[in-house]
Amino acid sequence: MFVLKRFHFLKLICCITACLMLSSCVSYQTPTLSSAESSESSITSTSEPTFEQTSSEEISEESKPESSEETSSKPESSKPASSKPSSSKPTESKPKPSEPESSTPPKPVTYPKSPKGLNTVYLTFDDGPTPMTPQVLDVLNEFGVKATFYVVSGPGAKYADYTKRAFDEGHEIAIHSACHDYKKIYQSKDAFFEDFTKTQNWIMEVTGSGTPTLQFRFPGGSSISKKWAAPSVMNEILHTAQSMGAVHNDWNVSAGDATYPRPSKDRLIQNILPAAMKLNEPVILMHDSKDNKNLCAALREIIPVMLEAGYTFDTISNIKNPAQHRIYSESGTPASGGGYVKRQFGA
Numbered sequence: 001m002f003v004l005k006r007f008h009f010l011k012l013i014c015c016i017t018a019c020l021m022l023s024s025c026v027s028y029q030t031p032t033l034s035s036a037e038s039s040e041s042s043i044t045s046t047s048e049p050t051f052e053q054t055s056s057e058e059i060s061e062e063s064k065p066e067s068s069e070e071t072s073s074k075p076e077s078s079k080p081a082s083s084k085p086s087s088s089k090p091t092e093s094k095p096k097p098s099e100p101e102s103s104t105p106p107k108p109v110t111y112p113k114s115p116k117g118l119n120t121v122y123l124t125f126d127d128g129p130t131p132m133t134p135q136v137l138d139v140l141n142e143f144g145v146k147a148t149f150y151v152v153s154g155p156g157a158k159y160a161d162y163t164k165r166a167f168d169e170g171h172e173i174a175i176h177s178a179c180h181d182y183k184k185i186y187q188s189k190d191a192f193f194e195d196f197t198k199t200q201n202w203i204m205e206v207t208g209s210g211t212p213t214l215q216f217r218f219p220g221g222s223s224i225s226k227k228w229a230a231p232s233v234m235n236e237i238l239h240t241a242q243s244m245g246a247v248h249n250d251w252n253v254s255a256g257d258a259t260y261p262r263p264s265k266d267r268l269i270q271n272i273l274p275a276a277m278k279l280n281e282p283v284i285l286m287h288d289s290k291d292n293k294n295l296c297a298a299l300r301e302i303i304p305v306m307l308e309a310g311y312t313f314d315t316i317s318n319i320k321n322p323a324q325h326r327i328y329s330e331s332g333t334p335a336s337g338g339g340y341v342k343r344q345f346g347a
């Protein structure tokens, strides 16, 4: 018995020593995911964007028109009545099989630190404002970090106030769309810029800013499938945008939160953190949707880990290498873009 206790004591000493040696790193317990979840690759978004995947992400969102979400006066508890009609339980209350005891223990992930100022993260939220916007703003305030909201213009006054609040609190408001309808906006260059201008004007009206923003994100991303946007049309749009000084940013990390069911907190963390930690300027795609209920909890874990690792949080206008899946090409079809510089650690 005594020997056993001594053995544990020695083990404890060893652990403490190991921890001290790793003190220059940020440790984070990776959430354990069910085997089904963990089999999905979460890091694909760091490499070349998987175009089909990114497009389909937003297509799923497309089938659920933004406007119906925004004009709805239903209380927040109303669920997107999709799938699971049989279950009396709301979708997200389904008890996650608690795997901690049975499955393997959480893998401690250690993220190395880098000096402040070398790496910057851009949190981006698409499709708001929605009833979730104030909650997202509260989380950002808790940590004193800034983010970018790619808005869908034209919701009611109440939601417009959320955009105004975001602007007043120092976040960037950028153009996403007015109708978010792929069929309409990618019909032609003119159709695209008509929609673009509507949102640009709406932002000025709501925020009181006298300067029209030239920052935008394509609905579905600039890598949107040919099914929705002919490459020649997309190239024309890219060319026009370039000539007017408009800058698009896609993303190089995706939260994967545009699909149903909405991801769990752990899944969101797994989708975001390992991928973001590899990049010098991660641009993280997330969705400001009222039923994306685990996002704020995930952000409360992600933000401090990234701060601790040395990342600065900034708004998209300050990015050095825009994360662009597609850029204008004189050949007539868009070329591959960039924005995938590896994280820097200094000398």
Ligand SMILES: [Zn+2]
Residues within 6 Å of the ligand: 058, 061, 126, 127, 176, 180, 219, 220
């Ligand atoms: Zn969108």
